[in-house]
Amino acid sequence: MFRRRKHGIAEAVRDVPVGLFCFELLYADGQDLTRLSYPQRRAALAEAITVSDRLRLTTATEVSTPAALDAAFEQAVTDGCEGLVYKSVSPAASYQAGARGWQWIKLKRDYRTELSDTVDLVVVGAFAGRGRRRGLYGALLLAAYDPAADVFRAVSKCGTGFSDADLAALKYYPGSIDGRFGTNTLEAVWAFQEVQGLLPVHDYVSSAMQWTLAHPRAPKVLVPHGGANRVEISLSREVLVLYHNNQVELISHVSTGGHYYYCSNGGCGYAVTPTGNFRTVVFMPGWIQVPLGEMYNSVFFIGTAFAIHGDTYVPLAPVSHGCVRIPMDIAAFFHKLVYVPGEPVYIRG
Numbered sequence: 001m002f003r004r005r006k007h008g009i010a011e012a013v014r015d016v017p018v019g020l021f022c023f024e025l026l027y028a029d030g031q032d033l034t035r036l037s038y039p040q041r042r043a044a045l046a047e048a049i050t051v052s053d054r055l056r057l058t059t060a061t062e063v064s065t066p067a068a069l070d071a072a073f074e075q076a077v078t079d080g081c082e083g084l085v086y087k088s089v090s091p092a093a094s095y096q097a098g099a100r101g102w103q104w105i106k107l108k109r110d111y112r113t114e115l116s117d118t119v120d121l122v123v124v125g126a127f128a129g130r131g132r133r134r135g136l137y138g139a140l141l142l143a144a145y146d147p148a149a150d151v152f153r154a155v156s157k158c159g160t161g162f163s164d165a166d167l168a169a170l171k172y173y174p175g176s177i178d179g180r181f182g183t184n185t186l187e188a189v190w191a192f193q194e195v196q197g198l199l200p201v202h203d204y205v206s207s208a209m210q211w212t213l214a215h216p217r218a219p220k221v222l223v224p225h226g227g228a229n230r231v232e233i234s235l236s237r238e239v240l241v242l243y244h245n246n247q248v249e250l251i252s253h254v255s256t257g258g259h260y261y262y263c264s265n266g267g268c269g270y271a272v273t274p275t276g277n278f279r280t281v282v283f284m285p286g287w288i289q290v291p292l293g294e295m296y297n298s299v300f301f302i303g304t305a306f307a308i309h310g311d312t313y314v315p316l317a318p319v320s321h322g323c324v325r326i327p328m329d330i331a332a333f334f335h336k337l338v339y340v341p342g343e344p345v346y347i348r349g
Contacts, residue, residue, distance in 0.1 A: 022049055023058040023085075026095060034095040035312060038087045038104075041095065062089060073107060083108035092328070093183075094312050103183055120144070124152050170216055171248045173330055187327045190316060191253040194237045195219045200316055219251060223277075223346045230344040231280075231308070233324055235273060238316070240308070240326065242337055249337060255311075255325040256318045264291050271321045273347060278302055280343040283335050292321045297331045299338060301345045308334065308345070 025045035026034050033041050042060065049055060063069045069086070076084050087093070087104040096103060125141035143152040168174055172191050175184025193200040196212040219241045222232040232241045235256050242250040257273035278301040287296050296310035308324045310331020319325075324347075326334060 017054070019054045019056060021056050021058045024095070034097070036095075037089065037091050037093050038095075039089050094328075096313050121155055122152065124154065170251070172251050175329055184327070184329045187253050187314065187329075191239055191251050192216075194239045194253060195251060219248065222348045223344075226277075226346050227344050229339065230346060231338060233273075233308075233345070233347045235275065235318070235347065235349050238318060240324065242334075244337070250330070250334075252326050252330050252334075253314065253316075254308075255314045255316075255320055257322045258317070258319045262292075262321065266291055273318075273320070273322050273324060274302065274306065275347045275349050278345040278347070280338055280340045280345060283340045285335075295323065296328065297335055298323075299335050299340060310334075 022045055025041055025048055026032075028044060028048055033044055036044070042057075046057060049057070051057065061072055063072055073084050083106065085104055085106050093103045121142040121144055123140050124143040140158045141154055142156050142158050143154045145151075146153050170192070172188040173184065174188040190200045192213075196217060198212065219232075219239065220234070222234060222241075223230065226232070228243070228246045230243050232243070233239070233254065233256070234241075238254050238256060240250075240252045240254045241248060242252075257271045260271050262268065262271055281300045281303065284295075284298045284300070284304075284307075287294050288298060295307060298307040298309035300307040306323055308326060310328045311320075311325040312328060313319070314325045314327050
């Protein structure tokens with residue numbers, strides 16, 4: 001494109017033709033497509049447009065191995081592109097506005113930070129494990145040999161980081177234990193960070209995260225005498241904790257009222273999740289349509305106005321109109337873990 005061009009416009013259009021490459025379709029013919037998987041959205045997009053020299057689909061290829069993925073990336077760079085966008089083709093990989101998570105990842109050439117050479121380090125010590133690792137080794141101490149002084153100089157500690165099994169053992173639900181860091185694992189990591197008082201801002205395992213995983217603390221009890229079976233929700237931490245027989249059964253990240261002003265057919269008001277002592281009232285399975293949108297597997301605790309329900313968009317920030325949003329994978333079974341009606345629900349600021 002030539003900015004501020006006043007002359008030779010026809011020649012510029014001829015010499016530098018502009019084309020439109022389509023890559024997503026979220027809404028078509030009155031149908032919301034965001035809950036469809038990416039392959040389904042891609043197929044709908046292909047049907048919706050007529051391909052021409054100026055209107056095309058983005059180039060796409062499906063890969064299933066790291067080697068094939070790396071080859072596709074290298075080819076894109078060779079072709080002059082700045083990188084690739086990797087999108088999950090899982091049937092559960094719906095479109096989440098403003099929250100990529102691990103459903104799609106952008107990789108640019110300048111993101112890659114390979115070492116130009118390897119570093120040879122040796123293990124010279126280990127730290128005693130604590131908490132769940134009591135009686136075992138914790139992090140290892142690594143060192144490099146200094147030939148001038150004929151000594152090994154400590155360089156770094158080495159930890160194992162997060163794993164699905166670690167999170168599941170602590171009652172954070174990471175999805176299936178498959179060793180993959182998917183959206184379910186990411187949301188479990190958010191919940192862990194929120195409980196431990198860490199800011200969920202990193203997409204890597206920091207030293208603070210490693211330490212707290214080795215020495216995790218239990219969620220703060222909001223209502224010590226609230227009953228053996230209960231649900232506690234902290235608005236300040238955006239965390240839900242489910243207790244069975246006074247033992248933690250489930251810890252989940254949530255998104256509650258966003259405190260913004262909104263208007264609907266029923267009037268206007270602020271998006272606030274009420275605090276107080278409540279009980280589950282009714283469970284409505286599947287997707288239900290309400291004046292402010294849709295909710296999935298809703299467990300209501302104030303009439304049929306406020307509920308704990310699944311949503312495809314459960315970001316770190318509080319964004320709901322007042323309900324308590326939980327991730328879809330947890331909403332699939334949450335209602336089976338609580339008594340309806342009658343389970344105490346305690347919400348604190």
